[in-house]
Amino acid sequence: MNPPRLIPFETRQPRNEIAPSPLSIRGLTVAYDDKPAVWDLDYDAPDRGLIAVIGPNGAGKSTMIKAMLGLVPTLAGDVRVFGSTLRQARRRIAYIPQRTSVDWDFPASAEDVVAMGLYGEIGWCRPVRRRHREAARSYLDRVGMADFAGRQIGQLSGGQQQRVFLARALAQKADLYLMDEPFAGVDAATERAIVNVMREVRDAGATVLCVHHDLQTVADYFDHALILNVHAIAHGAVDDVLTEELLQRAYGGRLAETEIRAIAGSA
Amino acid sequence: MPGELFSILTFQGGYNTSVVLAGVIALGIGGGVIGVFSFLRKRALISDAISHATLPGIAIAFLIGIALGGTGRNLALLMAGAATTGALGVLCVQWIRDYTRLPEDAAIGTVLSVFFGLGIVLLSHIQTLQAAGQAGLNSFLLGSTAALTAGEAQLIGGASLVAILIALLLLKEFGAVAFDEGFAAAQGWRVTRIDLAMIGLLLAIVAIGLKTVGLVLIIALVIIPPASARFWTERLGRLVALSGTFGGLAGWLGGSLSALLPDMPAGAVIVLAAAAIFTISLLFAPRRGVIAWGIRRLRMRVRAASVRGLLAMADGYLPPDGLSYRVVRWRGYIDGDARITESGRTAASEMRRQDRLWQTYRTRHPEAALSFNPLTGTRIEDVLPADIVATLEAPSR
Amino acid sequence: MTAADFLSIDLPAILVAVLSATSCGLLGNFLVLRRQALIGDAISHVALPGIVAGFLIAGTIATLPLMLGAMVAAVIAAGLIEIIRRAGRLESGAAMGVVFTTMFAIGIVLLEQTGASNAHIDAEHALYGNLESTLWLGVTGWDDALTWEALSQLPRQLITLAGVTAAIAIMIVAFYKELKVSTFDAGLAASLGLPVRTISTVLIVVVALAAVAAFEAVGSILVIAMFICPAATARMLTDSLSRQLWLSVLVAVIAGVGGYVLAAFGPQFWGDTDSLSAAGMIAVVAGLLQTAAMIAAPRYGILSRAIRRRTRQLDLPA
Known part of the structure; x- marks a missing residue:
């Protein structure tokens, strides 16, 4: 009596081939040196979603985004963007890196x-022509930075720098926006600008995936969430995911019980 | 020839050869010991700026020597000149780095090329003077031990020993600053002064070694030994000892070989000996060496693939990717017909159990779980006490 | 000084100096911004073993094998630095120090052991070059300077350098966007689909090309000075990359002409007849220009920053 044949792994989480997800991850595994950062992650982003990626420090949130873009080597896994490989879909993705990742003293203006x-x-x-410059200025205008077009980027405040990055992502006219902690260390005006822009692009048909740190605002800003702690802990609509049990599982002792309860209550 | 080499190596190659060899060994140890600190401060190439900045000082000292009526070839005077403009060069690097928007590497490049350019201008002036002994100045560029007299070797050896002694006396302070500048400052230590002392010693060793190995290769003597030693140890004391040993070893081997073979410039041979030590360290050091690291990384990939494969099989799926398929197939967990074997069934269900236990552990003790690496197949029973494992096996609270 | 003297001795030397300075200075902008300023240093030191190896393999001191040898050595050095930095997890300065000193030592040993030092290759020459030996023979005055016969005798280094400089300028204009974005934000460049690693490799190869072309005329130290000083000077003066590139060319030209003139004719001012090393003097002039910029640049200079700080303090309510 033979045991049954094993079936292909792809059938574990079959992909929707007819209406491919903006972002479909299967078995993504990444390790730095010999420490795993992301382990066997499966995820399908909902179309036109505003998705928060949350999880404690070192949970692999930024690593996940970088691995999806091929910026860090992966051990295993398969990432599809709108049903095609990353290489084919590159032009449909805009990536906003963490603000600390570039040299702000670089000789370049916001424009x-x-x-x-x-x-x-x-x-x-x-070459970059006049109409491109005009387009760039119109994107700056959309994030409320039109007055700073000619300013050297190092002379902008942290929030203004973040808005320049946002305008740059808009200029890419992408269908999938990947943002790495855009809210880190910005002022209230910038925070509002970022939220407005995220909603605008979502309404225009794009999907936004955003690494987010502030659990208090997840329910206000996003409609979906992916909770990550090396493993995927949970994903789904914000209201279903921000529960005491799941947050407890992701954050454990790193959040006080009262805090968890407050956040879960807010959703 | 081997006999001759042996006699040189064992200091039986005649008085002069032995004194020069001893001087070169002392210089090698000095470079190794003192180089550790700028290496740890991630400023290895500051020595590049220092050594090139010595050239105008040498030329000026030579001119002063002539003006005073001498030949200008007084080694002590030339060393003093070298140290003076070398120090000026370092100060310029610090100044550019601290007070302009230019980063340190640009500062080092500016100083080394401009000072060296000035030195060349002065040398071209000296060449027109037809003064006695000017030809000897060229040895400062590329070094020469053939011309080293016993007296000069004694000066070099003695000065190196003094520099080593000072470095060892300040070991604790240097270590603290190199390890954590902020902490050292918070402890009330004068970081700037300690830094300056470090640079001062570096300057001394460069000035001492210039004549022997030349101003390009002296850089190697303070960079290669610490870089080699770093592969073998994580502790400061051992790092200093090992780096000094490597430097001395390079001096000993290189000095002997160049004494034995004709037309073998000592500086270059010493550097090549140091480079050989570096290559061996890079490849073969037990933990940080490239081979050990590569093996570790490969092992982890295979273990992780095995975990992935078995977890998929536990749920009735094929391994998710090529590597994990090959690993489980090779271990006989799966047959060529995509059917799980008996041993595969056991391994997969055990892996499923391990995974469940680790997940429970992570949920209940997230802080403690951070120090383990269960995803590459570490068995929970091997790292946690039995009573904790038993509580994990029990249904949740 | 006669016209013939000027045309045959001074003009070619000045042109060689200016072209070397321009080609290295242009590339230096990207090296400085990428925090790779010292790659230029490493590459110009490893040209020595490359040149010696080129000579040993080809058996002649013809330009092409020597240049090829130096190019290959530069690429090997850049590759080794990268391998040691990654595999050995060493800081890039230390990796550079290990590689270029070792290769330089190999060059010296080869030189001494093979007798190459007797064949017009010597290490000192490689370090500080010999600008003064660039001569335009066969020109007698302004009248015949533009005849085909005279032009065909232009010094070979000058023609090589002109070609290299033009190629670098064209490359920077054509790939300006790509160089800019991959220098500023490699992550964005990669996500735009640009081959970031290829771009940096090509940049290193071109740096090696410029270094080698400039090398035999002006020596390795001047090459380093030109990779860094014009770019650093321009960096102090502006916040726009295109303006920075133009300014660096301007600085390179001023340093090249000024340095040569000072070296060749300066000593006559104090009654000396001999001239000084032009390559060294050009580096000194470039250093002086940079110092002036660091002190007196309108916005980022030390003076204006000090003044701004002072006024800000005065503005504070007492």
Whole structure:
């Protein structure tokens, strides 16, 4: 009597082939040196979702985004964006890195940086023309930064720098926005601007995946959440995911019981 | 020839050869010991700026020597000149780094090239003077031990020993600053002064060694030994000892070989000996070496693939990717017909159990769980006491 | 000084100096911004073993094998630095120090052991070059300077350098966007689909090309000075990358001309007849220009920053 044949792994979480998810991850595994950062992650982002990726420090949130973009090597896993490979779908993705990842003393103005978002569209060897500069300025305007177009980026405040990054992502006219802690260390005006822009692009049909730290605001800003702690703990609509039990599982002793209860109550 | 090499190595190659060899060994140890600190401060290439900045000082000292009526070839005077402009160079690097927007690497590059350019201008002036002994100045560029007299070797050896002694006396302070500048400052230590003392010693060793190995290769003597030693140890004391040993070893081997073989410039041979030690360390050091690290990384990939494969099989699926398939197939957990074997069934259900226990453990003790790495197949029974495992097996509270 | 003297001795030297300075200075902008300023240093030191190896393999001191040798050495050095930095997890300064000193030592041993030092290759020459030996023979005055016959005798280094400088300028103009974005934000560049690693490798290769082309005329130290000083000077003066590139060219030209003139004719001012090392003097002039910029630049200079700080303190309510 033979045991039954094992069936292909892909059938564990079959992908929707007809209406492919904006972001579909299977078995993503990443390790730094010999410490795993993300382990066997399966995830399908809902179309037109505003998704918060939450989890304690060191849970692999940023690593997940970088691995999806091929910026860090993966041990295993398969990532599809709108049903195609990353290489094919690259132009449909805009990535906002953490603000600390670049040299703000670089000789570039806010407008220059936003124009960089248009480079993919302009193509190799072609110069940035007047209409590209005008487009860049209109994106700056959308994040309330029109007055700072010519300012060297190092002379902007942290929040303003973040808005420049946001405008640059807008310029990429993407269908999937990946943001790495855009709210870290910004002022209230910037926070509002970011939320407004996220909603605008969502309403225009895009999907936003955002690493987020502030649990208090998750329910206000987002409609979906992915709770990560190396493993995927849970994902789904914010109201279903922000429960005492799941937060307890993700954060454990790192959040006080009262805090967890307050956050779960807010959802 | 081997006999001759042996006699040189064992200091039986004649008085002069032995004195020069001893001087070179002392210099190697000095470079190794003192180089550790700038290496740990991640400022290894500050020595690059220092050594190139010595050239104008040498030229000026030579001119002063002539003006005073001498030949200008007084080694002590030339060393003093070298140290003076070397110090000026370091101060310029610090100044550029601290007071302008330019980063340290640009500061080092500016100082080394501009000071060296000035030195070359002065040398080109000296060449027109037709003064006695000017030809000897060229040895400062590329070094030469052939021209080293016993007296000069004694000066070099003695000065190196003094520098080593000072470095060892300040070991604790240097270590604290190199390890954590902020902490050292909070302890009330004058970080700037300790830094300056460190640089001062570096300057001394560069000035001492210039004549022997030349100003390009002296950099190697303070960078390569600490970089090699770093592969073998994590502790400061051992790092200093090992780096000094490597430097001395390089001096001993290189000095002997160049004494034995004709046309073998000592500086270059010493550096090549140091480079050989570095290569061995890079490849073969037990923990940080490339081979050990590569094996560890490969092991982890295979273990992680095995965990992935078995967990998938426990749920009735094939392993998710090529590597995990090959690993479980190779271990005989699956046959060629995509059917799980008897041993595979046992392994998969055990892996499922381990995974469940680890997840429970992580939920109940998230802080403690951080120190373990269960995802590469660590068995929970191997790292946790039996009573805790038993509570995890029990149904949740 | 006659026109013939100027045309055959001074003009070619000045042009070689200016072109070397310009090609290295342009690339230096990207090296400085990428925190790779000292890669130029490492590459110019490893040119020595490359040149010696090129000579040993080809058996002649013709330009092409020597340049090829130096290029190959530069690429090997850059690769080794990267491997040691990653595999050995060493800080890049230490990795550079290990690699370039070792390769330089190999060069010296090769030089001494093989007798290459007798064949017009010597390490000191490699360090500080010999700008003064660039001569335009066969020109007698302004009248015949533009004849085909005279032009065909232009010094070979000058023609090589002109080609390299033009190629670098074209490359920077054509790939300006790509260089800019991959220097500023490699993550964004990668997410735009740009081959970030290839771009940095090509940049290193071109740096090696510029270093080698400039090398035999002006020596390795001047090459380092030109990789760093013009870019650093321009960096103090502006916040726009394109303006920075133009300014660095301007600084390079001023340093090249000024340094040569000071070295060749300066000593005559104090009654000396001999001239000084032009390569060294150019580096000194570049250093002086940079110092002036660091002190007196309008916005980022030390003076204006001190003044701003002072006024801000005065503005504070007492």
